[in-house]
């Protein structure tokens with residue numbers, strides 16, 4: 201561990217489980233809630249000079265924290281970096297702004313384009329990093345630019361410079377999406393709100409709600425042996441629906457959702473994921489790739505090479 205003194209305001213040994221939707225895992229050695237891009241740059245420069253890894257926590261809705269914690273600096277955006285500002289049909293928001301709020305506020309303002317965010321319980325920064333989408337909505341189609349902080353300063357990237365692919369972008373270590381600007385389409389506020397409501401209803405019918413989960417565990421495979429089936433359908437075919445491991449189980453409603461039944465550890469979750477992957481592999485030969493991101497060290501013999 202580094203002995204270099206952290207910048208003022210950096211906390212030590214901060215529990216992270218409560219900052220994730222699955223609610224498992226340990227503490228970060230260092231933790232900060234920067235309220236400006238300049239402060240993010242300062243933190244990244246310190247962490248890099250101290251050879252500490254950096255982990256960003258958005259809403260923690262696609263994140264698994266190791267039970268042994270994270271031996272680095274965890275950053276959660278705060279203050280101005282969670283705010284929204286409309287200027288005509290342009291929306292400027294902080295990387296820490298929550299997508300359901302962004303979708304609702306845009307609908308309120310009679311602006312279309314970000315409706316798909318209503319069902320994605322993540323932040324704008326997390327959504328850019330993960331290239332999140334739902335119901336055919338595309339972040340890249342409305343994104344004008346994203347601001348990325350690095351140890352050397354901030355830069356603006358146009359959508360094509362993020363190299364978006366399925367649940368992927370090129371946002372890497374020591375890079376934090378601090379702000380983003382979207383170009384939305386003026387529309388009828390009532391119709392946009394009705395669209396949000398129908399998306400919420402469709403989601404409620406298809407996926408479990410009110411559970412501790414990180415959403416989709418595995419990416420849908422791009423493999424002919426899947427014969428067009430999603431990861432959830434493959435897990436179901438392999439008998440994983442409702443399967444339990446310690447305090448974790450694959451949801452009886454949607455097999456690709458892992459839920460924490462109350463007292464699960466990250467080891468329980470990782471063990472369950474490994475079992476799901478093994479069963480689908482035995483059935484089809486496909487090695488499922490995880491969508492959920494990990495902070496810290498988990499058992500690599502279970503997690504595999506993905």
Ligand SMILES: Cc1cc2nc3c(=O)[nH]c(=O)nc-3n(C[C@H](O)[C@H](O)[C@H](O)COP(=O)(O)OP(=O)(O)OC[C@H]3O[C@@H](n4cnc5c(N)ncnc54)[C@H](O)[C@@H]3O)c2cc1C
Nearest residue numbers: 256258259260261262322323325326327332333334377415
């Ligand atoms: C119930 C439920 C439903 C979901 N439905 C969908 C869906 O329909 N479509 C979909 O795509 N996803 C879905 N997800 C997954 C998740 O919400 C998305 O991946 C979301 O984009 C993650 O954002 P986050 O802020 O929570 O990121 P986190 O989970 O906190 O982090 C995810 C990754 O992004 C990085 N990151 C976070 N913020 C930043 C930042 N500002 N700068 C740089 N890196 C950052 C993290 O370090 C980590 O690597 C769902 C999750 C749940 C729990």
